[in-house]
Amino acid sequence: MTELDPEQAAARAAFEALRDRICAEFESIESETGSDARFTFLPWDRLDPDGSPGGGGVRGLMTGAVFEKVGVNVSTVAGSLGEEFGRTIHGAADDPRFFATGISLVAHMMNPHVPAVHMNLRFLNTTKRWHGGGADLNPPIPYAEDTEAFHAAMRGACAGGPPGDYDRFKAWADDYFFIPHRGVHRGVGGIFFDHLEGDFDSHLAFQIAVGDAFLSSFAAIVRHRRLAPYDDADVRRQLEWRGRYAEFNLVYDRGTLFGLKTGGNVDAILMSLPPRATWA
Amino acid sequence: MTELDPEQAAARAAFEALRDRICAEFESIESETGSDARFTFLPWDRLDPDGSPGGGGVRGLMTGAVFEKVGVNVSTVAGSLGEEFGRTIHGAADDPRFFATGISLVAHMMNPHVPAVHMNLRFLNTTKRWHGGGADLNPPIPYAEDTEAFHAAMRGACAGGPPGDYDRFKAWADDYFFIPHRGVHRGVGGIFFDHLEGDFDSHLAFQIAVGDAFLSSFAAIVRHRRLAPYDDADVRRQLEWRGRYAEFNLVYDRGTLFGLKTGGNVDAILMSLPPRATWA
Numbered sequence: 001m002t003e004l005d006p007e008q009a010a011a012r013a014a015f016e017a018l019r020d021r022i023c024a025e026f027e028s029i030e031s032e033t034g035s036d037a038r039f040t041f042l043p044w045d046r047l048d049p050d051g052s053p054g055g056g057g058v059r060g061l062m063t064g065a066v067f068e069k070v071g072v073n074v075s076t077v078a079g080s081l082g083e084e085f086g087r088t089i090h091g092a093a094d095d096p097r098f099f100a101t102g103i104s105l106v107a108h109m110m111n112p113h114v115p116a117v118h119m120n121l122r123f124l125n126t127t128k129r130w131h132g133g134g135a136d137l138n139p140p141i142p143y144a145e146d147t148e149a150f151h152a153a154m155r156g157a158c159a160g161g162p163p164g165d166y167d168r169f170k171a172w173a174d175d176y177f178f179i180p181h182r183g184v185h186r187g188v189g190g191i192f193f194d195h196l197e198g199d200f201d202s203h204l205a206f207q208i209a210v211g212d213a214f215l216s217s218f219a220a221i222v223r224h225r226r227l228a229p230y231d232d233a234d235v236r237r238q239l240e241w242r243g244r245y246a247e248f249n250l251v252y253d254r255g256t257l258f259g260l261k262t263g264g265n266v267d268a269i270l271m272s273l274p275p276r277a278t279w280a
Numbered sequence: 281m282t283e284l285d286p287e288q289a290a291a292r293a294a295f296e297a298l299r300d301r302i303c304a305e306f307e308s309i310e311s312e313t314g315s316d317a318r319f320t321f322l323p324w325d326r327l328d329p330d331g332s333p334g335g336g337g338v339r340g341l342m343t344g345a346v347f348e349k350v351g352v353n354v355s356t357v358a359g360s361l362g363e364e365f366g367r368t369i370h371g372a373a374d375d376p377r378f379f380a381t382g383i384s385l386v387a388h389m390m391n392p393h394v395p396a397v398h399m400n401l402r403f404l405n406t407t408k409r410w411h412g413g414g415a416d417l418n419p420p421i422p423y424a425e426d427t428e429a430f431h432a433a434m435r436g437a438c439a440g441g442p443p444g445d446y447d448r449f450k451a452w453a454d455d456y457f458f459i460p461h462r463g464v465h466r467g468v469g470g471i472f473f474d475h476l477e478g479d480f481d482s483h484l485a486f487q488i489a490v491g492d493a494f495l496s497s498f499a500a501i502v503r504h505r506r507l508a509p510y511d512d513a514d515v516r517r518q519l520e521w522r523g524r525y526a527e528f529n530l531v532y533d534r535g536t537l538f539g540l541k542t543g544g545n546v547d548a549i550l551m552s553l554p555p556r557a558t559w560a
Contacts, residue, residue: 069559180540181540181546181549182546239556243553246526246530246557246559247530247550250526250527250530250531251530251531251540260460260461260531266461266462269461270527270559273523273559274559275558275559275560276519276556276557276558277526277556277557277558277559278555278556278557279349279526279550279553279554279555279557280555
């Protein structure tokens with residue numbers, strides 16, 4: 001992979017710093033619960049289809065007492081999308097070269113009363129340059145106050161003005177995080193945005209605001225519910241709900257598809273899958 | 281749905297009779313193991329996208345002591361594929377109307393030493409009429425003698441001459457039952473065939489021979505291994521292996537895609553998913 005330009009390097013550094021804040025906070029929650037679980041980090045390299053170096057990433061994974069499985073991946077990749085796939089990607093119809101740097105996080109929680117969560121931020125370059133991302137809350141057993149707190153945090157991250165646009169990005173999440181064949185949403189929503197072009201600094205600042213709002217609101221929800229009593233019926237509900245989550249990720253998720261189609265690291269891409277799931 | 285023509289009615293009747301033989305044999309295996317598990321059958325109706333009746337099917341499901349979850353679905357559906365999807369289906373590029381009758385079976389077994397299995401037979405009509413199907417063995421813990429017995433049974437079903445063609449259909453299965461993003465096969469193979477056009481009677485007879493060969497060879501394997509001792513490590517291996525199976529079905533399987541795209545019954549289509557699965 002060739003050297004990063006200043007915007008690419010800034011985006012990668014910001015995503016890595018966010019990753020470090022998230023991991024430190026999640027490890028603190030484990031410590032507060034009497035667990036010594038820590039993230040392990042595994043670097044991986046990507047080869048372009050022609051065999052040349054195509055970047056790579058670092059897969060972080062923690063299995064603990066509160067976080068049954070949380071994966072956070074920062075990847076920085078470049079190369080060619082291939083002709084057919086390139087036609088489906090913004091700005092790559094006539095030139096399949098691409099660059100992407102991003103952070104992707106999914107947490108599946110031990111306690112069925114604690115919501116699972118997803119957060120993803122990315123900076124993509126083809127003949128266009130754009131920012132995308134989102135975060136959504138996925139409670140097996142939903143609580144209105146958690147949903148409201150999470151949405152309020154997302155609204156706050158959007159409140160700094162453009163490119164933030166809460167109503168639009170919330171509606172986009174409702175549209176995106178939907179399982180058509182079941183006619184249900186996969187969770188209780190959040191925000192989703194993509195193809196945001198324009199001033200780099202304000203877009204990156206908006207993305208990091210989303211990441212930090214995710215972190216503070218989710219950490220508060222986890223601390224509030226991590227010790228809630230639960231029974232076998234709650235676990236059954238959680239595991240069946242995780243089956244729906246796996247369906248969404250494997251059948252519809254654009255990030256999963258992008259990763260598999262561009263020869264990304266399979267373990268890092270499928271890190272989002274639940275540690276355990278059931279289908280009736 | 282309009283009345284079936286004689287070939288359509290004959291195919292449906294043959295698939296239903298095969299279903300009855302399979303269910304009776306699997307229930308016998310449960311009885312021999314001291315379990316009173318029996319299949320339950322749930323009829324379902326399909327509506328065409330325009331709201332008119334589009335056929336339906338019967339979903340059979342048993343959860344027992346040997347069969348942790350076995351689903352067998354016979355469906356007979358007709359209507360329109362829709363313009364976009366029709367272009368991807370044999371003979372439907374210019375006329376999206378279709379008819380399909382078929383049997384589909386997936387068994388996930390309690391004992392990790394007993395292989396999971398899949399079998400499917402279908403008769404499809406667009407502007408063309410063709411037969412397709414296959415069966416493949418999916419052991420979490422493979423045994424060469426089981427693999428050989430299953431392949432020998434498939435070879436036997438093909439031995440009656442055309443349309444049977446073991447070498448071609450075995451290679452087709454190796455090609456089809458493959459998980460590209462992991463670079464591994466989903467199981468130890470079997471046979472796969474599609475778009476077989478020609479004399480209806482000999483093609484249907486071939487399909488039923490495949491179904492009965494599947495039944496006798498699989499039942500023998502199950503009876504041989506159903507009481508084999510196993511430990512936690514075997515179960516972990518089984519559950520992780522089932523995660524791979526779910527990935528294949530949700531990301532690549534043509535039948536699953538066909539069902540979801542044609543508004544089939546979601547529970548019947550996703551009956552193939554494992555009762556429990558894990559992802560590391």
